[in-house]
Amino acid sequence: MGMRELEISDQNLTIYELDDVYDAVTGHTCTGSWIWDSALFLSQWLVTSSFDLQAKFVLELGAGLGLPGLMAAKLGANRVMLTDVAQLLHGLRKNVDVNGLENRVEAREIVWGFSEGSRTDGELGKFDVVLMSDVFYDMAETTALGRTLKRVCGGETMVLAASEIRCWSGECLGGLVSQGFEVVELPSHVECECDALVGGGGVDKFAIYRLIPPTK
Numbered sequence: 001m002g003m004r005e006l007e008i009s010d011q012n013l014t015i016y017e018l019d020d021v022y023d024a025v026t027g028h029t030c031t032g033s034w035i036w037d038s039a040l041f042l043s044q045w046l047v048t049s050s051f052d053l054q055a056k057f058v059l060e061l062g063a064g065l066g067l068p069g070l071m072a073a074k075l076g077a078n079r080v081m082l083t084d085v086a087q088l089l090h091g092l093r094k095n096v097d098v099n100g101l102e103n104r105v106e107a108r109e110i111v112w113g114f115s116e117g118s119r120t121d122g123e124l125g126k127f128d129v130v131l132m133s134d135v136f137y138d139m140a141e142t143t144a145l146g147r148t149l150k151r152v153c154g155g156e157t158m159v160l161a162a163s164e165i166r167c168w169s170g171e172c173l174g175g176l177v178s179q180g181f182e183v184v185e186l187p188s189h190v191e192c193e194c195d196a197l198v199g200g201g202g203v204d205k206f207a208i209y210r211l212i213p214p215t216k
Helices: 039-050 067-072 084-097 139-151 168-177 192-197
Strands: 001-006 011-017 057-060 077-083 103-107 127-133 154-166 184-185 205-213
Touching: 001 039, 001 103, 001 192, 011 067, 039 067, 039 127, 039 154, 039 205, 067 077, 067 103, 067 127, 077 154, 084 103, 127 139, 139 154, 139 168, 168 184
Parallel strands: 057 077, 057 127, 077 103, 127 154
Antiparallel strands: 001 011, 154 205, 184 205
């Protein structure tokens, strides 16, 4: 388990990456075991934007190691729920504890798309803000994600998703549009600091989207 000390603008976080978590079906390392560049990009966007997180109830879907959700807590969110598959929960809880945020941040399992009333997304309630990074990679998963979003969003919920721009990202976003979501790409004010954080690949290959859920 490697440790990374991150300084994003004036905010500091310690994140432990995982090296021993595997998908039970494929046998491959779980992709949420390390920090993805989109999570860094979204965290930088939250720090440098005018978006107000004070006293908000925040959900992070597909949290992995929880970087954007933890940043939301640092920026004043009243309560944050980090969610992912069961194998990643111990890593999420460690990152909550090492940053001293256990009084406002919790980690829970969510399996996207389960039917209403299951022990997954049906009992969570509604959130003020939903954060996601690098979740647009598979159409079947995107369909399930859309169902979960509809259950956790109220009329005023702000859904923010950061993504590296790939050929299949547009297909997944189109799948959400077909479920009734409106997709709006937000202006990016993220500058050279994040360019260095994401390994020199250039922030122009990343985007922040606002997803507006259908009203019915």
